[in-house]
Amino acid sequence: MSVLVRQKQELVSALYTAIEAAMASGKLEVESVPEIGLEVPREKQHGDFASNIALIMARAARKAPREVAEIIVDHLPKGGVIRAVEVAGPGFINFFLSNDWLHDTLRAIEEQGEAYGNCQHGAGEKVLLEFVSANPVGPMNVVNARAAAVGDTLARLLRAAGYEVGTEFYVNDAGNQADVFARSLEARYQQLTNADYPFPEDGYPGAYVAELAQVLKEERPDLLDLPFDERIAFCKRWGTDKMVEMQQADLRAYGVEFDLWFRERDLHAQGALEAVIEFLREKGLMFEEDGALWFRSTQFGDDKDRVIVKSDGSYTYVTADIAYHYDKLKRGFTKLINIWGPDHHGYIGRMKAAIQALGYSEDTLEVLILQYVALLRDGQQVKMSKRAGEFITMQDLVEEVGKDAARFFFLHRSPESHLDFDLDLAVEQSNENPVFYVQYAHARISSVLRQAKEQGIAVPTCSQVDLSLLEHETELDLLKQLAALPEELLAAALLREPHRITRYALDLAGLFHSFYGYCHILGEEAPLRDARLVLVSNIRVVLRKVLGLLGVDAPEQM
């Protein structure tokens, strides 16, 4: 249990005791005592912790909130860690504590290292996180980059919260788009020797297809000897494999590794689509109409029923996706989280219906919808047109602004917000760029520790120093921020809000820079110097940890 939670519980039980004592003495009369909430106030002057219990109880007690608060405070046990209690505002009870409880935070960090803040909340739950899943027919875009950052960090957060997590990229290499891509590639191949060879009407115009055709020509100069159908089949397999390799390289450069790249074509090869259709048919959830086979998804709340086998005998996208999700479930995952782009929200209903049809509860599947990303340059939105080839890819973005800035910017905003990504700001090597601000805090501490070492000063452990010497306001603020990590990390994981960690990192860095402006370390007398060395080296551990969660480097010097 975290230091902060333990301290809260201690105060809550003190409040319970006080309320019971007040009731026993007849000062307070209520049917039952509500659950007591305690929070860290936004304003420092409102104490270390505050409770609104008197406001909540006022009506039942038939007294003014402030009066209730006064009665509770009168019955609170005095002394111990509670330095002062006050009734404030409309009836808040504010607690001011002695600083001792904060020191346990440093001991916890020292003991646990970068595992500090982790917990076992999710123990026993197996979560599958599927994200990006961009079609292997073209370069990834900036929404894919956003999804990669959010998904990867969410996976790291869930693991830190004790969940067993698998990450997957679903490769849609068997559908319509893969066919179109194969025909585009084949046509470009033909055009290498016959400039007049027609390009498919709906083909992919990007230059990358022609470049791939060149590579293909070198690898398979004899391709045209094959019959057309076999040639297309080869192009489909070879081409999508190449695109997957490129996606893997882009994502690796971005710090994202998937546990599994799941091929749609494997589902087809295994007969998984037929199997899941049969399963649903036996449950009476399939019907034929207009020459097609339909899934009665409306039975599970979907807007309309969905075609599973088209009238031409081929499958729709959703058919393979149902088979894929069935596969996930059969592998023992108890929670499926999918991260999709904004154009897919209409797809949620049918997939939730499918999950229920397969015999699982609706909330087994959780879908996070990301919103669009607008790129800004010179304050203007960058217009993109796939057709005209004016298109900023994920690769372009990462090359232009770097992995750290790209990830940090995407993780700076809540996932469901529309995002303006300022390209000029992201590349700026200056104080305006928030990612540097956090990294700089880490580098500064590293520099101090480096110089301490050069001077022959070892970083002591908590037990070797007097932590009560840490009493400057900025030092206490830092200790409180460090104490807040466990709760913040769990909240970020449970609410699926990685941007909380970005904010935490910025706040921690800000408090450190402020401390650094007021307090010296190496120049101080040994006892204070040593206490501060303990403080900053533990701050560095936490900075490294949160940057690690964000997938951003923690440089030793800048």
Place this chain on the structure above:
RNA sequence: GCGCCUGUAGCUCAGGGGAUAGAGCAUCGGACUUCUAAUCCGAGUGUCGCAGGUUCGAUUCCUGCCAGGCGCGCCA
């Protein structure tokens, strides 16, 4: 028409049933012979889109409306 997201300071965005609604940027003024000035210290800024409702208390929850973005295929 239906559904989803968004609307908070000049800009980009946090926050969230409770106390005086916050941060960064931009603007202005200070701080380097001392551990990295990519930093710090100080200063101004609000119809929380609009209107109702619930509540002791709403910017937060509910309903309606307005505005912007997106989606509603036998495409993926």
